[in-house]
Amino acid sequence: xxxxxxxxxxxxxxxxxxxxxxxxxxxxxxxxxxxxxxxxxxxxxxxxxxxxxxxxxxxxxxxxxxxxxxxxxxxxxxxxxxxxxxxxxxxxxxxxxxxxxxxxxxxxxxxxxxxxxxxxxxxxxxxxxxxxxxxxxxxxxxxxxxxxxxxxxxxxxxxxxxxxxxxxxxxxxxxxxxxxxxxxxxxxxxxxxxxxxxxxxxxxxxxxxxxxxxxxxxxxxxxxxxxxxxxxxxxxxxxxxxxxxxxxxxxxxxxxxxxxxxxxxxxxxxxxxxxxxxxxxxxxxxxxxxxxxxxxxxxxxxxxxxxxxxxxxxxxxxxxxxxxxxxxxxxxxxxxxxxxxxxxxxxxxxxxxxxxxxxxxxxxxxxxxxxxxxxxxxxxxxxxxxxxxxxxxxxxxxxxxxxxxxxxxxxxxxxxxxxxxxxxxxxxxxxxxxxxxxxxxxxxxxxxxxxxxxxxxxxxxxxxxxxxxxxxxxxxxxxxxxxxxxxxxxxxxxxxxxxxxxxxxxxxx
Amino acid sequence: xxxxxxxxxxxxxxxxxxxxxxxxxxxxxxxxxxxxxxxxxxxxxxxxxxxxxxxxxxxxxxxxxxxxxxxxxxxxxxxxxxxxxxxxxxxxxxxxxxxxxxxxxxx
Numbered sequence: 048x049x050x051x052x053x054x055x056x057x058x059x060x061x062x063x064x065x066x067x068x069x070x071x072x073x074x075x076x077x078x079x080x081x082x083x084x085x086x087x088x089x090x091x092x093x094x095x096x097x098x099x100x101x102x103x104x105x106x107x108x109x110x111x112x113x114x115x116x117x118x119x120x121x122x123x124x125x126x127x128x129x130x131x132x133x134x135x136x137x138x139x140x141x142x143x144x145x146x147x148x149x150x151x152x153x154x155x156x157x158x159x160x161x162x163x164x165x166x167x168x169x170x171x172x173x174x175x176x177x178x179x180x181x182x183x184x185x186x187x188x189x190x191x192x193x194x195x196x197x198x199x200x201x202x203x204x205x206x207x208x209x210x211x212x213x214x215x216x217x218x219x220x221x222x223x224x225x226x227x228x229x230x231x232x233x234x235x236x237x238x239x240x241x242x243x244x245x246x247x248x249x250x251x252x253x254x255x256x257x258x259x260x261x262x263x264x265x266x267x268x269x270x271x272x273x274x275x276x277x278x279x280x281x282x283x284x285x286x287x288x289x290x291x292x293x294x295x296x297x298x299x300x301x302x303x304x305x306x307x308x309x310x311x312x313x314x315x316x317x318x319x320x321x322x323x324x325x326x327x328x329x330x331x332x333x334x335x336x337x338x339x340x341x342x343x344x345x346x347x348x349x350x351x352x353x354x355x356x357x358x359x360x361x362x363x364x365x366x367x368x369x370x371x372x373x374x375x376x377x378x379x380x381x382x383x384x385x386x387x388x389x390x391x392x393x394x395x396x397x398x399x400x401x402x403x404x405x406x407x408x409x410x411x412x413x414x415x416x417x418x419x420x421x422x423x424x425x426x427x428x429x430x431x432x433x434x435x436x437x438x439x440x441x442x443x444x445x446x447x448x449x450x451x452x453x454x455x456x457x458x459x460x461x462x463x464x465x466x467x468x469x470x471x472x473x474x475x476x477x478x479x480x481x482x483x484x485x486x487x488x489x490x491x492x493x494x495x496x497x498x499x500x501x502x503x504x505x506x507x508x509x510x511x512x513x514x515x516x517x518x519x520x521x522x523x524x525x526x527x528x529x530x531x532x533x534x535x536x537x538x539x540x541x542x543x544x545x546x547x548x549x550x551x552x553x554x555x556x
Numbered sequence: 557x558x559x560x561x562x563x564x565x566x567x568x569x570x571x572x573x574x575x576x577x578x579x580x581x582x583x584x585x586x587x588x589x590x591x592x593x594x595x596x597x598x599x600x601x602x603x604x605x606x607x608x609x610x611x612x613x614x615x616x617x618x619x620x621x622x623x624x625x626x627x628x629x630x631x632x633x634x635x636x637x638x639x640x641x642x643x644x645x646x647x648x649x650x651x652x653x654x655x656x657x658x659x660x661x662x663x
Contacts (some may be wrong), residue, residue: 134640262625544565
């Protein structure tokens with residue numbers, strides 16, 4: 048960041064907003080907690096949409112996307128399209144049927160549909176891996192923000208942020224704080240867009256809708272400074288762009304903590320419509336994020352700041368807050384922005400850790416190890432698992448392996464290569480067998496990590512299965528393996544096929 | 557290959573029954589609209605970019621933004637929302653017709 052030392056006003060904002068959520072949650076206090084990590088009931092389509100959106104918003108949306116667009120311009124729009132277009136797949140292919148199938152978590156669905164404990168175990172392990180990878184990205188965001196707020200280095204920032212986060216989770220858990228997701232979403236959208244409007248006004252662009260106002264800034268950048276952020280496919284070719292975009296789409300449709308959101312709306316029809324609202328609320332943020340990136344470039348260019356590519360990459364994840372600072376926004380507005388970013392990351396990690404812990408306490412421990420375990424014991428285990436996962440994430444985030452959105456993309460690739468094909472075939476082809484899904488998911492894991500594992504030996508792997516964009520070639524391969532193996536293995540039982548035909552597909556309501 | 561009783565077979569590519577056929581038609585139409593517009597535009601852009609630098613796709617200004625940037629960054633997310641809404645309208649109509657037929661009325 049540009050300056051050091053404690054930022055008193057922003058700090059007050061960050062802690063003020065967190066406190067606000069605790070107080071609002073205590074006032075609500077209609078918690079229906081369960082080990083699934085799905086708490087609270089939401090009525091109505093707009094409320095369901097706000098729940099989907101606030102559950103989705105993360106440091107990757109709030110900070111990461113702007114950082115990538117700042118670095119790569121048009122090429123980074125693959126993230127914007129991937130993370131919105133995935134909802135079309137989710138709605139069209141899975142949402143209604145999943146809701147009627149009635150299983151709350153990805154491992155639970157896979158375990159029941161394929162009647163296999165091995166498949167349940169593999170998908171639980173994959174869910175946990177996705178939680179860990181995605182949370183590392185969030186922790187990086189948290190670390191950057193706290194390091195800036197307190198004026199310390201990144202490692203201390205991430206440790207301090209993790210402690211505050213865990214404290215927050217424990218306090219809200221023991222007080223029984225309900226998650227008011229409408230309030231959460233409102234806070235996120237206001238803290239993201241209001242500073243942007245001020246920024247556009249200060250720079251002299253159309254500020255009422257900075258989502259359009261930044262267009263002139265792109266033109267000015269290219270005319271005055273010969274920086275063309277809009278030129279297509281400069282940093283990555285069309286193939287890589289498509290592969291990345293497609294991977295993020297499949298991942299969105301297969302991400303375990305997104306899937307479980309369909310159970311918080313009362314009926315299938317409302318669940319479907321809440322996706323439309325959710326997508327609209329998400330798009331509001333994604334329409335705005337490029338503006339931060341473009342304004343950031345413009346302010347730097349006008350101020351004569353010329354960063355080397357390495358330095359630019361090192362600070363890219365800060366670009367949202369940094370732009371607000373360089374743009375001379377008042378302290379309270381910068382504080383608001385930071386508070387929004389911190390709460391996006393906090394709630395996202397809380398949701399992820401709960402999903403991961405549920406995989407351990409419910410899918411692995413209760414379903415596979417000790418089916419007679421009491422609810423209290425399982426809750427205790429879930430709490431311990433949350434702490435354990437958080438500790439692992441903290442270790443992984445001390446030396447973050449990439450930019451926030453890039454780390455998140457690996458989690459999406461893993462989901463797109465494993466869970467998405469298992470869901471797609473599980474719902475839409477009654478002939479998919481347990482051997483088929485097990486072989487498919489294991490192939491999916493291999494394909495996701497093919498580049499670091501085999502890239503040195505087989506150069507072709509680097510082209511076909513890049514780490515963040517492996518699902519374009521990977522998911523069809525996984526689907527093909529699932530289909531072929533299913534053809535030659537023991538067919539699923541009559542009961543599950545009848546259930547699929549009658550309950551899941553028999554009725555559209 | 558195993559023999560499966562016809563009544564319990566579910567296959568996206570071989571829908572059976574009027575309702576599932578209608579559902580799959582709506583699904584495939586939505587996916588077609590999703591895929592062609594998203595990836596078709598990128599292909600067009602890539603081709604135009606190779607053969608004709610500075611074409612109308614990148615030069616033409618739309619709401620102040622270069623047209624291709626506007627289309628990808630703003631039109632596509634909007635397009636996804638439109639597809640989702642149309643898909644839901646289609647399924648709503650289909651299920652209304654289905655429950656009318658089943659119960660003889662629809663409330």
